[in-house]
Amino acid sequence: MTAPLRFFCASLLAIFVAGLLPAQEDPFRQAESKALPSASPENIALPAAPTQSTTPLLSPAATPPPSAAAPQLTDVLFKNLKARAIGPAVMGGRVSDIALDPRNPLVFYVGLGHGGIFKTSDNGVSFDPIFDKQPVLSIGALVIAPSDSDVIWVGS
Numbered sequence: 078m079t080a081p082l083r084f085f086c087a088s089l090l091a092i093f094v095a096g097l098l099p100a101q102e103d104p105f106r107q108a109e110s111k112a113l114p115s116a117s118p119e120n121i122a123l124p125a126a127p128t129q130s131t132t133p134l135l136s137p138a139a140t141p142p143p144s145a146a147a148p149q150l151t152d153v154l155f156k157n158l159k160a161r162a163i164g165p166a167v168m169g170g171r172v173s174d175i176a177l178d179p180r181n182p183l184v185f186y187v188g189l190g191h192g193g194i195f196k197t198s199d200n201g202v203s204f205d206p207i208f209d210k211q212p213v214l215s216i217g218a219l220v221i222a223p224s225d226s227d228v229i230w231v232g233s
Contacts, residue, residue, distance in 0.1 A: 084192055085172075085204060176219040180226050188216030194231065 171190040178184035183200045186207075194208035194216055208214065208231070218232035 085187065085189060085195055173216050174219040176221045176229065178221060178226050186219055186221070186229060188219040188231070189214075190217075191215055194219065194229070 172187055173190045174188040176186045176188075178186075181198075184196070184198050185201070187195045187197075187204065189195070191214065193206055193211070193214040195204035196207045197204050208216070213233045215233050216231060218230075220230045222228035222230060
């Protein structure tokens with residue numbers, strides 16, 4: 078496996094693992110909620126119930142209270158991930174753009190901030206570098222030409 082391909086696989090793994098981690102709350106929103114305690118759902122006054130005998134539209138049992146707890150990480154999520162050495166490589170660590178071929182959903186291109194462009198023809202099972210002979214490998218944007226999907230516009 079070539080160094081750029083190892084780098085790309087490591088980048089995809091980092092993106093995948095980041096998606097499994099619980100989202101952090103915005104510190105500004107936390108400060109705002111602490112500054113305005115009357116804005117919390119527990120402190121909002123509800124209108125008085127009607128005096129006539131009517132069937133309520135929503136019963137308290139039908140709407141569970143919102144859960145503020147973040148999902149817990151368990152060993153099951155990580156059982157197939159194995160630590161391995163990928164060797165010495167430049168670790169830029171970012172995918173800057175992805176372009177999908179409108180003619181074939183199995184073909185797409187991935188541009189890396191520090192590593193060129195990779196093409197897959199099998200929906201991401203394998204990737205081939207297609208930009209290694211260019212003088213600049215840093216990729217900022219990829220677009221497939223609307224008139225001809227064999228033409229790729231690259232911005233560095």
